[in-house]
Amino acid sequence: MRFDKRHLLGIEHLKPHEITEILDLADQYVDLNRRQVKHSDALAGLTQINMFFENSTRTQASFEIAGKRLGADVMNMAMQASSIKKGETLIDTALTLNAMHPDLLVVRHPHSGAVDLLAQKVNCAVLNAGDGTHEHPTQALLDALTIRRAKGRLHRLSIAICGDIAHSRVARSNIMLLGKMENRIRLIGPPTLMPAGIADFGVEVFDDMREGLKDVDVVMMLRLQKERMDGGFIPSSREYYHRFGLDADKLSHAKADAIIMHPGPMNRGVEIDGTLADDINRSVIQEQVEMGVAVRMAAMDLLARNLRGGKKEGIYV
Ligand code: ASP
Secondary structure (H helix, E strand, O other): OOOOOOOEOOHHHOOHHHHHHHHHHHHHHHHHHOOOOOOOOOOOOOEEEEEEOOOOOHHHHHHHHHHHHOOOEEEEEEHHHOOOOOOOOHHHHHHHHHOOOOOEEEEEEOOOOHHHHHHOOOOOEEEEEEEOOOEOHHHHHHHHHHHHHHHOOOOOOEEEEEOOOOOOHHHHHHHHHHHHOOOEEEEEOOHHHOOOOHHHHOOEEEOOHHHHOOOOOEEEEOOOOHHHOOOOOOOOHHHHHHHHOEOHHHHOOOOOOOEEEOOOOOOEOOOEOHHHHOOOOOEOHHHHHHHHHHHHHHHHHHHHHHHHOOOOOOOOO
């Protein structure tokens, strides 16, 4: 069995062995990225286009570095200032790009499902870099790699995902991935920020941090996605921090060696205490960023092997 997908659109479509294959290859890319000369030719001769219809700092930079380290010709399209503004539809933009023969298209879009739609219209491999509140598969994969390296395994862990679950594509992708790998998932947050019917996903739901964090191995904090909220979901940021912000007292209910994660961008003093976020003994937030580049290299490498129609052995050939 091997990874034979044409696109990376969501964790929903991945089997556990495919997740493991991406993570195993990403581990090798972590080593490459720690060398002085960080280069492989896995994507040499291929064209990667990054189309971000929504603002991004780390994800876009991470995909760009990943493509460049693998030798692809990488182009960033500034979609905010593009023909979309002049009224072009997503499909027309896709068809125009398609005619330029890209091999890998990395897409972020504010609407759930837009990336899947685009993937049906182009001939190249499409990677979802976040679509609306739907999925952010490379984020879940990089979180999984971070957890696997910190805890030595990616199964039978107790993992708390805390905060604005309702608006979070990171939470959705993580719930699917961590569930597929047989972990115990606890969601903690105000009921107004929990999606309806979430308990059907095989998770436990809490609205009290101290109770929800009890004995967990991993504490994953999420940003309040105010740009996706229309109306008042929380009384105030101060009140939110008091009840749901991660501080030393609430963390003391987790296991003594529990790690702290955050996908970024982080709002210090809203969902997390700044000192805890910087505590190198507990926080793996910087490792998450490092793992992000490696996971994106692995995902693009595997998709490119399928584009070429054969498995290439080893990553440095
Ligand atoms: N960077 C993540 C995302 O794009 C999380 C966030 O924005 O809060 O979904």
